[in-house]
Each structure stands twice: as structure tokens, then as C-alpha cells.
Amino acid sequence: MKILVCLKQVPHKDARLEASGGWIDEGGIKFEINQYDTYALEEALRIKDAGEAEVVVATIGPDRTSQALRTALGMGADRAIQIWDDSLSGADSLTIAKLLAAAAKDESFDLVLMGLMSDDANNSLTGPMLAELLGLPHTTGAMKIELSDGKAQVERELEGGSLQVVDLPLPCLITVQTGLNEVRYASLKGIMQAKKKPLDKKGISDLGLDAAAVASKVTVDKLYVPTKGEGAEILEGSAGEVAQQLVGKIKELGLL
Amino acid sequence: MELELTDEQQQVVASVRRFVREEIAPLEADLDPDASELAPEDHERLVGMARSMGLYGLDIPEEFGGPGVDLVTRTLISIEMAQHRAGLYAPCYGVFGGAGLAQLYEANEDQKERYLYPMLRGEKRGCFALTEPSGGSDPARAIRTTAVKDGDGWVLNGEKTFISGADRADFAITFARTDPEKGRNGITCFIVDTDMPGFRVRRIVHTLRSSHYATELEFDGLRIPSANVLGEVNRGFAIANDRLSRNRIPYAAGCIGVAIRAQEMAIEYVKHRETFGDVLATRQAIQWMIVDNEIDIRTSRWLTLDAAARAERGESFRTEAAMAKLVASEAGGRVVDRVMQIHGGYGMTKDLPLERWFREMRIRRVGEGPSEVQRLIMARDLIGGSFH
Ligand SMILES: Cc1cc2nc3c(=O)[nH]c(=O)nc-3n(C[C@H](O)[C@H](O)[C@H](O)COP(=O)(O)OP(=O)(O)OC[C@H]3O[C@@H](n4cnc5c(N)ncnc54)[C@H](O)[C@@H]3O)c2cc1C
Numbered sequence: 001m002k003i004l005v006c007l008k009q010v011p012h013k014d015a016r017l018e019a020s021g022g023w024i025d026e027g028g029i030k031f032e033i034n035q036y037d038t039y040a041l042e043e044a045l046r047i048k049d050a051g052e053a054e055v056v057v058a059t060i061g062p063d064r065t066s067q068a069l070r071t072a073l074g075m076g077a078d079r080a081i082q083i084w085d086d087s088l089s090g091a092d093s094l095t096i097a098k099l100l101a102a103a104a105k106d107e108s109f110d111l112v113l114m115g116l117m118s119d120d121a122n123n124s125l126t127g128p129m130l131a132e133l134l135g136l137p138h139t140t141g142a143m144k145i146e147l148s149d150g151k152a153q154v155e156r157e158l159e160g161g162s163l164q165v166v167d168l169p170l171p172c173l174i175t176v177q178t179g180l181n182e183v184r185y186a187s188l189k190g191i192m193q194a195k196k197k198p199l200d201k202k203g204i205s206d207l208g209l210d211a212a213a214v215a216s217k218v219t220v221d222k223l224y225v226p227t228k229g230e231g232a233e234i235l236e237g238s239a240g241e242v243a244q245q246l247v248g249k250i251k252e253l254g255l256l
Numbered sequence: 257m258e259l260e261l262t263d264e265q266q267q268v269v270a271s272v273r274r275f276v277r278e279e280i281a282p283l284e285a286d287l288d289p290d291a292s293e294l295a296p297e298d299h300e301r302l303v304g305m306a307r308s309m310g311l312y313g314l315d316i317p318e319e320f321g322g323p324g325v326d327l328v329t330r331t332l333i334s335i336e337m338a339q340h341r342a343g344l345y346a347p348c349y350g351v352f353g354g355a356g357l358a359q360l361y362e363a364n365e366d367q368k369e370r371y372l373y374p375m376l377r378g379e380k381r382g383c384f385a386l387t388e389p390s391g392g393s394d395p396a397r398a399i400r401t402t403a404v405k406d407g408d409g410w411v412l413n414g415e416k417t418f419i420s421g422a423d424r425a426d427f428a429i430t431f432a433r434t435d436p437e438k439g440r441n442g443i444t445c446f447i448v449d450t451d452m453p454g455f456r457v458r459r460i461v462h463t464l465r466s467s468h469y470a471t472e473l474e475f476d477g478l479r480i481p482s483a484n485v486l487g488e489v490n491r492g493f494a495i496a497n498d499r500l501s502r503n504r505i506p507y508a509a510g511c512i513g514v515a516i517r518a519q520e521m522a523i524e525y526v527k528h529r530e531t532f533g534d535v536l537a538t539r540q541a542i543q544w545m546i547v548d549n550e551i552d553i554r555t556s557r558w559l560t561l562d563a564a565a566r567a568e569r570g571e572s573f574r575t576e577a578a579m580a581k582l583v584a585s586e587a588g589g590r591v592v593d594r595v596m597q598i599h600g601g602y603g604m605t606k607d608l609p610l611e612r613w614f615r616e617m618r619i620r621r622v623g624e625g626p627s628e629v630q631r632l633i634m635a636r637d638l639i640g641g642s643f644h
Contacts, residue, residue: 032270067263074267185275188310188323191267 001053002107003044005077006100006114006130007037009061009068013119022220023090024120033068036115040176042183043145044113045076054078058103060088060096066199073194074186080199087204087211092218093121097129099214102207104134111152112173116141127175138173139166143180259558265329271309272336279305280348281340289606292346292467302351313353316376317361327505327568331561334506338513341609344616345468347510357382358499359429359445362487371427371447383425385416385448385473386496392418393629395431396440396493401475403432403444409482410434412446412454412475422471423457425450430475431492438490445492447484454478464615500625501574504581505567507624508560511588512553514613518595519549521608525599536598545594552587559583575637582630585620592617 011017012030019025033041044055057072058081059065069080083099091099104112112134117124124140131138143163144155152172156164168174204211233249235242250256261269283298284291294302306312314330316322325333337347353376360372360382374380391398401414412432422428428448435442448455458472487495523546526536536542563576592613596603603610621627 067266070263071267071270185271185305185309186267187308188268188325190310191264191271194267195263 001047001051001111002109003047003053003055004104004107004109004112005037005041005044005055005057005072006112006126007041007057007059007068007072008034008115008118008120009059009065010034010118010120019223019225022223024223031064031068033071034115034118034120036117036119036176036178038115038183039178039180040113040115041072041075041077042181043176044111045184046181047111047147048076056081056107056109058083058100060084060091060099062086062089066201069199070194071186073197073199074191075184076186076190077197079197082199082201083203083207084201085204085211087215090216090220092216093123093125094129094218095214095216096126097133099204099207099209100126100130101133102209103202104130108171110171111147112136112171114173114175116175116177124175127173131173134173136171136173137168138175139168140175142174142176145174145176145180261332265332268311268325268329269332269336272311272333273339275305275309276336276339276343276348280351284341284609289341289609289612290466292342292349294349294351299349299351302349303353306348306352311352313376315353315358320372320376327564328561331505331509331564334509335513335516335557335560338510339517341612342467343517344510344514344613344620345465347513353378357384357429358502359384359486359495360447362495363447366483367447367486380426381421381424383419383422383428385419385422385428385430387416387418389415389417393626395496396443399431399433399443401430401432402436403434403446403480405434406479410446410480410485412448412478412480414475415458416473416475418461418463418470419473420470421468422450422473423460423469428455428473429486431496432475434492435490440493442490443493443496444489445486445495446480447486448475448478448480449484452478452480464618466615501577502567503624504577504630505560505564505573507620508556508563508577508580508584511584511617511620512556512560514617515549515553515556515584515588515591518592518610518613519546519553521610522546522549522595522598542598545598549591549594552591556580556584556587575634578625578630578633581624582627582634585617586627588620589614589617 009031011024012032015029017024017029041057047053048055055077056079057069057077059069060083062084066082069082073080081103083103088095112130114127127140128138139154139156141156142154143157146153150170152168152170152174154166154168154174156166157177158164204214235245279302283294303312310323313322314325314333318324334347337352338344342349357375360368360375363372371380371382375382386395388398388400390400401412401416403410403412414432419428427450430446430448431443432446433442434444454476455478456474456476458474461470461472463470526542526546529536559576560580563573563580566573566576592610596610596614599608599610602608605611
């Protein structure tokens, strides 16, 4: 069994963010592995613990992201692939998916796992795009994954709390929800061994790709925090008065 | 000078940090505000996790089966382990293994079999009995407890005070005067079993710390075999001294951990608490408290990591350890005090860990050698000579 886990390094949840043009100012902030992806990694490691599997982790990102890969190796992944080129800064989901597909195509993975979305960009696009590029069946937002006889049975959470069960033949790609499992703590031994595990750094051309062919099509115009209070009307008075006014407003605007 | 943590150190720190935030701190919501122990089932479960993290028995040297963490990493871990309510005196409630009484590593093989290994396995508890009513700052002069040779053994008479945890200990590393003429070269270290006739815990001494009590001890004609002498006769003080110096580093680290957590609480609070129409974060008086906290934390941290790095390299670190202990305990007190002030009335309540830290942090300026004694140690090293 060979499993690929795609992970992204995102700003630490406690980091103080400042918008800078189309993205945040990355200077001086801490990063961590995207939370959704840690569950994907844990799921892969559990499959490895239960039987035999090689777990490969891959990320697209600058130097700092090797820390995320080392963390994954420390937790038990076997090897890592880091892809970067300065032209990739601000890359859109399709570009990311194309690069991951190029890295994965000759490896014949039985299973590709990744987070449902990233905590920073919230797109939920990379997984399905990567599956399409690799020609793999896929499903998203897994709450439970069971593998048997060359297929994966996946429980997915739908709106309103209902669950859907889907079967996919292997190889396939699954994106996972948080809470799918309990993410382990890296062991000291694992952390010490991580340095000795292979971490391959690749550029665009190492993947047999042409920079123009993978260039992003989406550009972000602006990233900003909306100013508080604009467009809002603050109702004042006692709870009863405020409720009265609110009902009036709702009627007035024809919202009911 | 290398100020960056290695990749491995960063990962270990991140892992312990997550453990403290996700496994330890949430349990405290259901514990007594002064508790120093977890419910047995929680304790066992978390020990299991600590074992699978490979971090159980952190203070056990590698040759005795410990994880073999270098001193700088160990210090970084200590800083993390203290970041919860009981963190100062019960870091992570001991789920990473009991802190071994370091003196026991100087013991002979027979004593290690009887005391050290059972202690490392969590089967025996020890306490450290140095301070006497006659004084703790200068034990070499103050020790009045005597041990007189009698046949194949010794007879102990005297008293000790402020001995932490003696009421629950199986043995006490005890210092007694064996040659009244020789000052610091007339003190011997004994391993006293607390069930030996003549050993008595006279009373509990209530202090600012409401759990893990200090006690008063009495030795009344206690007969102890020579096999229980730790190290050489009349050389006991060297054992006390060397280990006291080493202990100052984790002691400082605990103070730093608490200060870091308190500072995080403050930064969080000032962003939300409004007075006079705006959040506290906008007030310069408050901003300066936050800045002063940070200066206190960083100064303590670098001094302590520097002491640890020197000790790890095998260089002399007595001055550095004394400086780290002094600065971290005093700075820790200032930080907790400021953060209480920032929290106003809530800072005084037992709903927050601050008041416990405040009480316990105060002890840190006296325990393990008071600030004045740390200065005295540094002055001796800096000026030289044998004035004291
Ligand atoms: C909660 C708690 C737990 C403790 N646990 C233990 C334990 O487990 N085992 C143990 O052996 N001890 C323990 N101690 C004792 C502690 O180590 C001593 O209290 C400490 O060493 C100081 O000794 P002392 O109280 O006798 O003060 P003293 O030695 O009488 O000193 C009094 C004051 O004078 C200052 N001073 C002393 N000499 C000088 C000088 N030359 N110049 C200027 N100032 C000076 C001191 O700094 C101190 O402020 C504990 C204490 C407390 C409070």
C-alpha cells in the first residue's frame, strides 16, 4: 500500500495577521500544518500501523514549509516531497493541483489523502482538481474511512448532520474532515529520526512541467478586514425594545 | 552564538505545548484549584501517552533507560510543562515521570537497587532534608542534626524543617553533622527510611503553597546502618551543593513557563476588556505592563538557556545557574503580579490560575536558595577569594 498525503503549511491559528496586497504579510509569523491535513496524515499513519504502507507527504511551498514536512516525518511519514519555485507565490488551486499531479503521476499511489480545505484560503478545490488530473475517483469531507478488498468505504457528513456512505475503488482520492480521528503526538524517537528520512526538493522543471503551463489563472485583487460598523445599524434600548425594533425592521425589509 | 532552536527542539516543544494545552489544562477545570494530583485514571492514561511520546522518565539518565534528552531541550520542555495551573510545583502532574532526587545518582549499586530504581519505576518516593530550624541559607554552618558512629551503624538526633513531601515519602535524603570540628567537611549524607524507628514527621508547615506540604521532621535516636551512607563520610556537603546548582536550571524554567502563560492570558484579555469606552489594549499604562512582561520573560529565558547550554557543554555554570534562578524567579513574580493587575478583580479569583501562581511564585524567591544566596554565590565567583 502506498499513500500520498498532501499537506499545506498555514499561518498559526494564534498568529497576528496583517493584510499586504493580495495576501498576508508573512514576515515574523509562525506557521503550522493545516489542521485538516493533520487528520489526513493521522489516517494514513493509522493505515500504516494496522498493516503495511509507505506514507509519502508532499507540499508546495517555500523553504519554511520543510518544517511542516519534518513534523510529518517525525510523526511517522516515510519520505517527503517539497515543491517550490518563487514564481509560485500566490498560486491558485489549479496550479497547486497540477504540480501535485505531476509529482504523483509516476508513483502509482493506492490512496491519496488530504484535508477538505485549508484553514487560510478555504477553497476546498485542490483535492477534487488533483483527483481529476490523476483520473482518480474521489470523495470529500470524510468522517470515517474503511479499507477492504481494494475499496474504500467512506462516511461523509452532509448538511444538517446526516451521514452519507460511499464506496470507492482503490486507487482513489479522499479529502477529510477534522475530527475524523485523534491526531497523535510525535514521539521523541520519531522526531530524532525525521532528519534521516528523505526530503526531496523539486522545482517546476524537475517535475517535467513548463512554468507557463502551470501559471495561475486566478489573481487575488485585495485582501482586507472589513471595517467594523459600516452598514450596520445598532439597535439600542432594553431587550424588549430591541426585539420590537428588530421585528419592525424585518417586516419593513420584507424579510419575512 | 547560536540562538535558534534546532528543528528537533522546535518539534519537541510544539508537541509538549500541544500536550499541555489539549491534555493537561482542560482537566484542571474539574480539579480543586489547589490540586497537585490528577484522578488516577487520568494520570494513568496520560502516563501512557507520555510513554508513547518517548518522553516518560525525562530525568532518568540515558544509561538508566531515560530518553536521553540534552539539557537545553530538557529546559525547553520544562518551560512548556509549567504552562498550566499546577505547573510550578506539579508540572504536568508528574505524568512525564517523577523528578528523581538527583543525589541518588551518586549512590552505590546496592543503594541504587534499593532506592533509585524503585523511585524511577514510581514505586518509592523520596524527600530532600537539608534545611533546619537553625537556617537554610548556610546549611554548612547551620546543620545541628548529628550522626554518631555506633558499632556498624550511626545514630541520628536532631530536627529539620520545611521538608517538602516528607509525610508521603518512603525515604529522606538527610544531611547530618558527623564531625563537629570540620565545618562543611564534617557533614554526611544518609538515606533514611521513613519507617525507621526514631523518624517522625512532627507537623505540617502551612505555607503559601496549599498542596505538596512542607513538614517538620524529628530524628530521635534513629539507628541507621552504614550501608545507608550516601557517598563518603564527611563529604555529604559536596553532594548537596553540586546538585543544588544543577536544580536551579529547571527551577528557573518553571518560573518562565508560568510567566509565558500569564503573559498570553494578559494579551488575550486586554484585547477584549473594555473600560471608559475602549479596550484595555489601547491604554499605554497597560501596554507598558505587557512590554515589561515580555522583557522579563525574554531575559529569564536567555539566561536560563545559556546556563543549560554551558552545563551541557561541561563548562562551569554555577554563576549562570544562580543568575538564571535569581532572575527567573523575581521576573516571574513581577509578570504574574502585573497580569493579576490587568485582570482586576478576576485576577484575584480562584477561577483563574493567577492567584495560585502568585502564591507559589513567591516561594520561588526563597526555595532552592534565596535571591540573596544566589547573589552571594555569584559574588564569590566574580570577586573570588573565600570571604563568607
Ligand atoms: C515551601 C517551602 C518548601 C521547602 N522545601 C524544602 C525541602 O524540601 N528541603 C529542604 O531542605 N529545604 C526546603 N525549604 C527550605 C528553603 O530551602 C529555605 O527556606 C531557604 O534555604 C532559606 O533558609 P531559611 O528559611 O532558614 O532562611 P535563612 O537562612 O534564615 O535566611 C533568612 C533571610 O536572610 C537572607 N540571607 C541569608 N544570608 C544572607 C547573607 N549572607 N546576606 C544577605 N542576606 C542573607 C536570606 O536570603 C533570607 O532572605 C523549603 C522552603 C519553603 C518555603
